[in-house]
Each structure stands twice: as structure tokens, then as C-alpha cells.
Amino acid sequence: MRYSMACARWLAAPTVLIAIAIYQVYLVRTANLTPWKGGGFGMFSTDQNGANRTVRIYLVNPDHGVLRQLPVAAPRELAAQVSDLRQAPTTGAARALARTLAVLPWREPAELEALTAGGPTGMVTQMMAQRDGTASSEQLTKLMTSPRAWVDKLPSTARLDAGRPIVFDHVVVEVWDVRYQADGPTLRARRLLDAASESLPRLAGGGA
Amino acid sequence: MSVDVLDRACAGGAGLRDRARRLIAPDSALSLGLMLTLALVVLYGPSAWYVRTPVVMAALVGWLWPGALRSPLLWLMLTTILAAGVYVQRFTIDNHQYLMVYWCGAIALTIDSADPAALKRNARLLVGLAFAFAAAWKWSSPEFVRGDFLEYEMLCDPRFAGFTELVTGLSKHALEGNRIAMQGLTGPIATQTVATLTTVPAVAVIADAMTWSTLLLESWIAIAFLLPRAGVLGRYRDVPLLCFLLTTYSVATVPGFAYLLLVMGFVQCERRRWWIPAGYLATVLIQQVFLLPLRRIAGALFL
Numbered sequence: 001m002r003y004s005m006a007c008a009r010w011l012a013a014p015t016v017l018i019a020i021a022i023y024q025v026y027l028v029r030t031a032n033l034t035p036w037k038g039g040g041f042g043m044f045s046t047d048q049n050g051a052n053r054t055v056r057i058y059l060v061n062p063d064h065g066v067l068r069q070l071p072v073a074a075p076r077e078l079a080a081q082v083s084d085l086r087q088a089p090t091t092g093a094a095r096a097l098a099r100t101l102a103v104l105p106w107r108e109p110a111e112l113e114a115l116t117a118g119g120p121t122g123m124v125t126q127m128m129a130q131r132d133g134t135a136s137s138e139q140l141t142k143l144m145t146s147p148r149a150w151v152d153k154l155p156s157t158a159r160l161d162a163g164r165p166i167v168f169d170h171v172v173v174e175v176w177d178v179r180y181q182a183d184g185p186t187l188r189a190r191r192l193l194d195a196a197s198e199s200l201p202r203l204a205g206g207g208a
Numbered sequence: 209m210s211v212d213v214l215d216r217a218c219a220g221g222a223g224l225r226d227r228a229r230r231l232i233a234p235d236s237a238l239s240l241g242l243m244l245t246l247a248l249v250v251l252y253g254p255s256a257w258y259v260r261t262p263v264v265m266a267a268l269v270g271w272l273w274p275g276a277l278r279s280p281l282l283w284l285m286l287t288t289i290l291a292a293g294v295y296v297q298r299f300t301i302d303n304h305q306y307l308m309v310y311w312c313g314a315i316a317l318t319i320d321s322a323d324p325a326a327l328k329r330n331a332r333l334l335v336g337l338a339f340a341f342a343a344a345w346k347w348s349s350p351e352f353v354r355g356d357f358l359e360y361e362m363l364c365d366p367r368f369a370g371f372t373e374l375v376t377g378l379s380k381h382a383l384e385g386n387r388i389a390m391q392g393l394t395g396p397i398a399t400q401t402v403a404t405l406t407t408v409p410a411v412a413v414i415a416d417a418m419t420w421s422t423l424l425l426e427s428w429i430a431i432a433f434l435l436p437r438a439g440v441l442g443r444y445r446d447v448p449l450l451c452f453l454l455t456t457y458s459v460a461t462v463p464g465f466a467y468l469l470l471v472m473g474f475v476q477c478e479r480r481r482w483w484i485p486a487g488y489l490a491t492v493l494i495q496q497v498f499l500l501p502l503r504r505i506a507g508a509l510f511l
Contacts, residue, residue, distance in 0.1 A: 010326040013314035014333040020306065021341045035345055037299055039306035041338050042345035044460065045352050047360050050300070054394040073396035080300075087299040148397075178393045180351070180360035182412070187364075189393045189401045 032192060033088040050087040052178040053192070055097075059106060059149070059168035060196070070166065072149040074101065076156035089175040094195035102171040102197035105152040107163030171197045232485035238327070241475040242277050244492070245315065246270050248471055249286060252464030254305055259293035283316035303338075304465035310334055311472060331476035335449065335469060336433030343426040352419065359415035361460075363405050364390050370503050371459045376410040425452050437478075446477050446484045453491050458498050466495045 017039075024040030027033040035042030036049045058069035074082045078100065085093050129135035149166060150157045174194040178187050231240065246267040253263050266286050270277050290309045294301055314330035321327070351357045362372040363386050372378055389403035425448055432445035449469065457466040474488035 006321065006323060006326070009317040009321060010314075010323070010329055012317055013310040013330055014337055016313070017307070017310050017334060017337050021337075033299065035349075037301070037303070039294075039298075039303055040345070041303050041341035042349075043303055043342070044361075045342070045345040045349045045357070047351060047357055052394065054396070054398055056398065071397040071399060083300050176393075176398075178390070180356055180364075182354070182356045182359060185359070185363065185405045185407055187390060187393055187403045187405065189398075 027088065031088055031090055037087050047180045048177065050083070053086040053089070054176045054178070054189075055082050055085055056174040056176060057098075057101060058172045058174075059166055060170050060172055061168045069172065070149060070168070072106070073147070075104070075151045075154050077154055085173075085175060089192055091193055091195050094173045094175060094193060095197070098171040098173040098195055098197035101173070106149055106166040106168065107152045107160070108149050108166050109146045110161075110164045113164065170199045228486055228489075229482050232479060232482060232489070234479055237479065237485060238475070239277060241471060242315065242319075243271065244471045244474070245311065246277075248464075248467050249290065249308060249312065252304075252467055253290060253308065254293035254297065254301065256293055256296070259289055262289045278319055280316050280320050283312055283319060287312040287316050302462070302464070304462070304468050307334065307338055307465075308468055311468065328476045331472040332433050332445075335472050335476070336430055338469075339426050340430035340434060343423065343430050346423055346426065353423070355412065355416040355419045358418050358422075359407075359412055362411050362415055363407055367460055372411065375414055376408055378406070378408050378411060382406040422456070425456075446473060446487070449473050450487050450491060454494065457495060461498050463495060463499055467492065470495070 020039040021041060024033065024035075024038035024042075027038055028035050028040070028042070034048050034050050034053070035046055036044075055074065057072050057074055059072055061068050061070075074097075078097070081093075081097055081100070085097060126135060146160060146163075150160055150163070152160075152162060172194060173196075175192045176189045177192045178189045180186075181188055230236065249263050250267045253259060263286065266282060266289065270282050276282050287309060290305070290312055294305050294309055311331070311334060314334065315327060318326035318330060346352045349357065351360075362368050362376070363378075363383070366387060369380075369383050372383060373380055386405045389405060392398060392400045393403055428441070428448045429445070429452060432441040432448060435442045435445075437443055437445075450473070453466055453469060453473075457463075470488050470492050474485055474492075477484045477488065479485060
């Protein structure tokens with residue numbers, strides 16, 4: 001009895017290591033977990049690494065039969081969720097992120113409307129006028145220094161003004177994987193999975 | 209008290225070599241290994257505040273409170289805190305954080321054991337198993353065996369940039385261009401799907417050499433640490449581990465992993481050949497040198 005207790009004590013840590021490493025292999029095979037993570041010691045063995053994966057997010061809006069996709073970056077407050085999705089992407093986790101992002105109050109620069117009001121020609125005319133000093137460059141400067149889209153009322157976006165609500169129908173989240181090909185050599189991105197939130201027309205614009 | 213053992217080891221008017229011998233003698237080596245482990249968890253444990261604060265407090269108790277260093281309770285507490293930190297970030301945290309939990313757990317379970325070799329055996333098995341899984345992943349990864357993975361690392365990983373520039377002659381600008389191409393595919397609002405990289409023929413040659421030396425060295429370490437000490441491989445197991453630590457981590461600097469392997473290597477090694485434990489201790493210091501911005505320092509001194 002004393003001998004078996006002593007054995008159990010000195011074998012416990014190596015046994016836990018083996019159990020977790022085998023479970024990690026299972027997760028890599030079944031749940032897209034990168035071999036680099038999860039306690040399986042697969043780091044520096046493959047380019048299937050979380051750093052080589054990217055989460056692409058689109059605010060989607062149907063416009064006269066065409067689906068317009070606005071690529072956006074997730075707010076910093078959701079960095080942990082995005083990072084988990086990169087390391088172990090599942091459709092369920094991607095959908096959960098899409099749902100979270102869909103109910104957030106997305107904003108874009110209010111100046112965008114004024115600047116784009118006259119279409120491409122109007123925009124060029126305005127830019128030329130600003131360059132020549134016959135019109136104020138404030139709008140353009142603000143537009144250039146603001147992100148294309150952000151989520152209102154978050155600590156990470158507190159420096160930005162209220163902007164104007166972005167109208168969208170649903171959010172699509174895609175996870176992409178970048179792989180190295182020695183021929184070339186090239187880097188090639190392929191979509192691992194994607195998921196969409198439900199259509200949320202009532203909440204579009206973040207309750208605006 | 210354990211610190212007394214170290215004080216006695218370093219006291220007296222004997223020469224440096226004699227003091228080093230006393231420091232690595234079995235009675236002081238265990239205390240030294242435990243104190244190095246406390247430094248390890250403080251320096252390289254999970255950085256989240258809910259882990260760091262209690263870990264620092266526990267480590268201070270271990271260093272300052274008489275007898276605490278060899279208390280299973282202290283090590284059990286550290287294991288629990290570290291395990292909780294790893295669990296919260298289980299899909300994003302590095303593998304050496306898992307290994308750190310196993311190591312602290314092994315200390316907690318064996319520190320008051322009647323068998324003085326129990327902790328040494330744990331250290332040997334943990335190193336052997338970590339390398340066995342690492343080697344198995346590499347052997348089973350086609351892109352690693354082909355040499356493509358290390359070629360990619362040399363071209364795109366900023367940790368390899370200085371090394372690649374030095375040994376292949378690929379310019380700094382080309383390497384920066386490769387990293388920008390990578391960011392074009394992985395940035396938060398990336399839309400591209402293909403990017404071409406710049407390389408030179410030497411990259412593939414050196415990547416192949418590194419691939420095979422890594423495969424052989426990691427497999428050698430795994431076998432040597434998992435085999436009984438009786439054979440030649442087992443008797444000289446510390447040699448490949450020290451080689452690995454001095455070569456691999458000079459290029460791919462992962463100080464937490466290197467430090468942890470050094471501590472476990474130091475605890476498990478034989479004391480008959482004094483240069484082996486002394487080698488581990490010296491490598492602990494050398495690892496810190498690898499972290500210096502050597503290229504910038506050399507540039508400032510010679511240009």
C-alpha cells in the first residue's frame with residue numbers, strides 16, 4: 001500500500017502530462033486546435049499556428065439584391081474571444097462571436113456621408129478644393145485619422161465621437177489560415193470556416 | 209533552513225571551483241533547484257494579474273519564511289494558482305506554462321517523500337516526455353520533415369530575422385517585405401489571399417540542415433531522458449540537452465521554456481561529474497545574454 005502510494009506520487013505529474021498531450025492530439029484532429037497550443041508540445045512543428053490564422057469580420061447589408069460586406073476589426077475588448085477562435089476555431093464559437101458583434105452599436109465617421117454625397121466626382125472635387133485651400137480640410141483629416149468602423153461606448157473607442165450608425169443586416173465571421181508553399185515561395189490564405197449571425201434588422205445600427 | 213545550506217556552501221575562503229562544487233553538492237543542489245524554480249515562476253509564469261500577484265506572494269514566502277521552501281503546502285498552492293491560470297487560457301497559453309504546472313506539482317508531491325530520488329526521476333521523465341511529444345509532432349508533420357516550415361520561419365518570423373540576415377545574406381529590407389506580405393494576409397481587415405515572398409537559395413539549404421539537426425537532437429534527448437541511466441545514451445543525457453539549450457534558444461529565444469528545462473535538467477543530473485550541474489547553472493546565465501539586443505549593441509560599438 002505504502003509502495004503504491006509512493007509510486008502514485010512520483011508518477012502523477014508525468015501521467016497528467018501524457019493525458020493532456022494525448023487529449024491535445026484529439027483536439028487538433030477534431031476541433032482545428034493548432035498543434036502549437038493546448039499542452040501537446042507541437043510548437044515549431046508546423047505553420048498551422050494561431051499567428052498564421054486570421055479572423056475576418058464583415059457587416060453585411062443587402063442592397064438592391066447585392067450583398068455589401070464591410071470588413072471591420074473586432075473591438076479590443078473581444079481580443080480574448082478572437083484569440084481563442086484563432087487557436088481553436090469552431091463553427092459554434094464563430095457564430096457566437098458573430099452574434100455578439102451583431103448586437104453592438106457599430107459606427108462610422110459622420111463625415112463620410114458629406115464627403116461622399118456627390119459620388120466619386122464630388123469627392124474628387126472636394127479633395128481638390130481642400131488641397132488648394134479653398135475648402136476646409138477638417139473633414140478629410142478627421143476621416144483619415146478615424147477607423148473605417150468602430151463600436152460606440154467601449155473603453156477602447158472612448159476617444160472617438162458618436163459617428164453615425166452603420167446599417168447592416170447580419171455579421172459574418174470567417175477564420176482564415178495562411179500556409180507556406182515552398183514553390184515560389186508564396187503564402188496562400190484559405191478559409192477554414194465561416195459562420196453568420198441571424199438577421200437582426202431591428203438591432204441594425206446598434207439600437208440607434 | 210534551506211538558504212543556510214547555500215550560505216554554508218558559498219562561505220569560507222576556498223577558491224571559486226571549490227565553492228561551485230559545494231553549491232552543486234546534493235544537499236545544497238535541491239534547495240538551489242527549488243529557489244531557481246521560484247525565480248522561474250515569478251519571471252516567466254502567466255502574466256495575468258490574478259496569477260502573478262499570488263505567485264509573487266507565494267514565492268516571497270518561499271524565499272523568506274524559514275522552512276517554507278521545502279513545504280509541500282507552498283508548492284501545492286503554487287501548482288493550484290498556475291494550473292488555474294493555464295486553464296483560463298488553455299488554448300492560447302504556451303506549452304511551457306503547462307510544463308511549469310507539472311513541475312510544481314511534482315515538487316509538491318515528492319518534496320517530503322522518503323525517496324530522495326523521486327523528484328529527480330520526475331524531472332527526468334518530464335523533460336523526456338516533453339521532448340518525446342515535441343519530436344513526434346515534428347516527425348509527423350510533412351512540412352517540417354520537408355524543411356518547408358523552418359524555411360518559412362526564416363523568411364517570415366521576426367525572431368529568426370537577425371539569424372537569417374547573418375547566415376544567408378538575405379537583406380533586412382527583403383525580410384521586412386516578407387513580414388509586410390504576411391501582414392497583408394493576416395491583418396484584421398485583410399482581404400488578400402496570396403502573397404509572394406523573397407528568398408535566396410541559401411535559405412533552403414540552411415533550413416534543411418536545421419530541420420535534420422532539430423529532429424535528431426530532440427529525438428536523442430527524448431530517448432536519453434526516458435531510458436534508464438545505465439546505457440551510454442542515458443549516462444550522457446545532459447550533453448544533448450545542454451547543446452539544444454545553447455543552440456536552439458540562441459536563435460528562437462523562448463526564455464521561459466529554456467529556463468524551465470535548465471532547472472529540471474539541473475535537478476535531475478548526476479553530481480559525480482561536477483561540470484554537468486555547473487554547465488546547467490552557467491547556461492542559466494548565458495540564456496539571459498541571448499535576450500540582449502546583441503546586433504544593436506554590436507552596431508553601436510563597432511559602427
